[in-house]
Amino acid sequence: MTPRIALAAVAAVALALGAMPGVRAADGGDAVAPERPSVDQTIDRLTTKTRRERQDRAAWTALGDAFMQKARETADLSYYGRAEQAFEQARTLDAGSAEALVGLAWVQSARHEFERSTEWARKALAVDPTSAAAYGLLGDAALELGDYDLAAEHYQKMLDLRPDISAYSRSAHFLFVIGDVRRATWVMDRAIKAGAPYAENTAWCRAQLALMHLATGNLVAAEQIVEQAMARAPSNYHVLFAQGRVRAARANYAGAIDAYRRASAIAPQHEVVVALGRLYAVTDDPKSAEQQWALVETIDRLNKANGVTGDAQLARFLADRERRLPEALAIAEREFKRRPNVFAADALAWAYYKNGRYTDARRLSAKALAHRTPDASFLYHSGMIHARLGDRATAQRHLAQALSLNPAFDPIDAPTAVATLAELGGKAPDEPRP
Amino acid sequence: MGNPLFNEVLVALRDKDNYNRRTPIEDAAFATYARNPEVAVLLNTVFGTSFATANREDLVAVFIPDVLRVNTATGPVQLAGQTGFSRLGFLGGDTTAGVSGGWPNGRRLGDDVVDIALTAVASGPAYSTITVVGDNINANDQVYNQVFPYSATPHAGPTNRKDPQ
Numbered sequence: 055m056t057p058r059i060a061l062a063a064v065a066a067v068a069l070a071l072g073a074m075p076g077v078r079a080a081d082g083g084d085a086v087a088p089e090r091p092s093v094d095q096t097i098d099r100l101t102t103k104t105r106r107e108r109q110d111r112a113a114w115t116a117l118g119d120a121f122m123q124k125a126r127e128t129a130d131l132s133y134y135g136r137a138e139q140a141f142e143q144a145r146t147l148d149a150g151s152a153e154a155l156v157g158l159a160w161v162q163s164a165r166h167e168f169e170r171s172t173e174w175a176r177k178a179l180a181v182d183p184t185s186a187a188a189y190g191l192l193g194d195a196a197l198e199l200g201d202y203d204l205a206a207e208h209y210q211k212m213l214d215l216r217p218d219i220s221a222y223s224r225s226a227h228f229l230f231v232i233g234d235v236r237r238a239t240w241v242m243d244r245a246i247k248a249g250a251p252y253a254e255n256t257a258w259c260r261a262q263l264a265l266m267h268l269a270t271g272n273l274v275a276a277e278q279i280v281e282q283a284m285a286r287a288p289s290n291y292h293v294l295f296a297q298g299r300v301r302a303a304r305a306n307y308a309g310a311i312d313a314y315r316r317a318s319a320i321a322p323q324h325e326v327v328v329a330l331g332r333l334y335a336v337t338d339d340p341k342s343a344e345q346q347w348a349l350v351e352t353i354d355r356l357n358k359a360n361g362v363t364g365d366a367q368l369a370r371f372l373a374d375r376e377r378r379l380p381e382a383l384a385i386a387e388r389e390f391k392r393r394p395n396v397f398a399a400d401a402l403a404w405a406y407y408k409n410g411r412y413t414d415a416r417r418l419s420a421k422a423l424a425h426r427t428p429d430a431s432f433l434y435h436s437g438m439i440h441a442r443l444g445d446r447a448t449a450q451r452h453l454a455q456a457l458s459l460n461p462a463f464d465p466i467d468a469p470t471a472v473a474t475l476a477e478l479g480g481k482a483p484d485e486p487r488p
Numbered sequence: 489m490g491n492p493l494f495n496e497v498l499v500a501l502r503d504k505d506n507y508n509r510r511t512p513i514e515d516a517a518f519a520t521y522a523r524n525p526e527v528a529v530l531l532n533t534v535f536g537t538s539f540a541t542a543n544r545e546d547l548v549a550v551f552i553p554d555v556l557r558v559n560t561a562t563g564p565v566q567l568a569g570q571t572g573f574s575r576l577g578f579l580g581g582d583t584t585a586g587v588s589g590g591w592p593n594g595r596r597l598g599d600d601v602v603d604i605a606l607t608a609v610a611s612g613p614a615y616s617t618i619t620v621v622g623d624n625i626n627a628n629d630q631v632y633n634q635v636f637p638y639s640a641t642p643h644a645g646p647t648n649r650k651d652p653q
Binding site for chain 2 (some may be wrong): 272273428459468472
């Protein structure tokens with residue numbers, strides 16, 4: 055499973071791990087009730103129940119939901135299959151069960167099969183036009199497919215129907231992607247205060263909020279939120295990942311490596327393994343870095359084995375590492391064709407750049423920047439592309455904007471941006487344009 | 489005038505011209521505008537927030553008297569475009585010897601004074617929870633020079649074209 059993470063610019067993962075599609079708030083605030091059952095307890099209870107009463111449709115959908123939650127918490131993608139079976143079982147018992155249809159849409163969304171997810175969600179809405187969860191999944195699909203107007207419509211519908219953590223957190227992510235950071239952070243704060251069925255859900259929102267602040271250079275705010283999140287959920291993958299990110303931004307690389315390693319031990323996901331590898335690379339530990347690079351490829355194979363598609367992040371990884379560049383380009387092209395969102399556009403731009411196709415790279419980079427997504431790496435990529443094309447003014451502007459947005463956006467790329475900017479600044483000025 | 493935003497944002501309309509006629513030694517008369525910031529009241533009214541609107545000695549310390557202070561005891565700070573520079577100064581983790589690299593400790597080209605000031609209004613006087621408030625403009629549209637004269641090259645007036653992305 056790939057988490058929803060806007061900042062690492064890992065493409066095509068944007069909403070796969072969004073908050074649960076139709077959660078019921080267990081409490082009104084974000085206080086974690088100690089008696090709240092863990093997902094394992096819920097799975098045990100429901101497994102026993104469905105064994106005894108095989109006709110209990112509600113129990114089957116609840117079991118499917120619990121398996122999906124388990125997948126979120128462990129990154130063990132095999133739970134998608136088990137969730138799918140449970141939802142299918144519910145649908146066999148009642149073909150018109152909106153919950154079962156939403157569940158199936160959710161499984162497909164998690165696997166990045168957004169067309170199929172949309173089909174199921176539409177079927178669910180045909181049965182129950184007030185299904186907020188179905189609108190959420192439709193919005194996720196639209197967002198992934200780069201149709202931001204449509205995504206806005208679906209999310210608004212979801213908010214109108216049921217303003218809960220799922221609706222708020224999705225809306226916050228959407229606002230972030232279209233560059234409205236202030237409202238995005240405000241809405242994510244609402245998500246945190248809305249309460250959640252599992253502590254993990256709120257911890258996830260806190261981690262995302264911290265990453266949003268970090269993406270716009272608000273390091274102290276990000277640190278404070280990570281601290282609050284660590285106090286409540288010290289062994290949550292997303293919180294540990296966010297902690298690693300803020301520590302890396304402080305150039306506390308040893309501390310960041312420690313946080314990433316703990317996150318990776320809980321759920322070895324693409325983003326954390328890549329982040330860890332990059333830190334090993336800058337701290338002069340190439341052997342450990344190589345281990346992470348090998349792990350990235352293993353994760354990719356596991357994703358595919360479990361039916362999870364979505365390769366823009368892999369394309370970007372290969373392009374960054376300058377490995378199998380033609381393949382990286384082919385992957386990125388296919389990915390952008392299927393899901394023309396800003397993250398896929400950025401990955402393709404970078405793959406073009408690394409393959410020496412600078413004009414194509416510029417075209418795609420403009421698409422990545424079109425929505426003013428506050429991702430410094432988009433601006434960095436654009437700056438490097440324009441520098442190569444000899445457009446010094448634009449290159450300088452975009453590199454400066456990247457550094458202004460988030461001066462520590464990446465341990466490898468940020469210093470390159472500084473060096474390139476200095477180099478461009480040392481050249482003779484451009485001829486004045488007519 | 490020394491600090492950005494004091495007269496623009498904090499001083500009430502009726503006193504703006506009056507304030508402009510005074511010298512810094514008379515600024516104590518305007519301390520109430522820093523201590524009880526109207527902008528915090530407005531933000532609370534519009535957005536339903538609960539930012540502190542009274543006893544803001546943190547703002548008084550910066551704005552009264554309204555002169556731009558700079559700590560010359562530290563080494564040189566980072567400039568825009570250099571490693572470690574943050575447009576948000578201390579809020580972005582940009583400190584030198586524990587002192588903010590930018591405004592309100594002096595003022596550098598590239599310091600996002602609007603975001604810093606509004607975030608300070610929203611987060612003080614305790615600063616235990618930083619509430620980020622800003623204008624969504626996170627960079628200058630022109631690049632600051634790394635050498636003298638440091639400020640950005642002015643826009644070419646005659647062409648007057650919209651800046652291409």
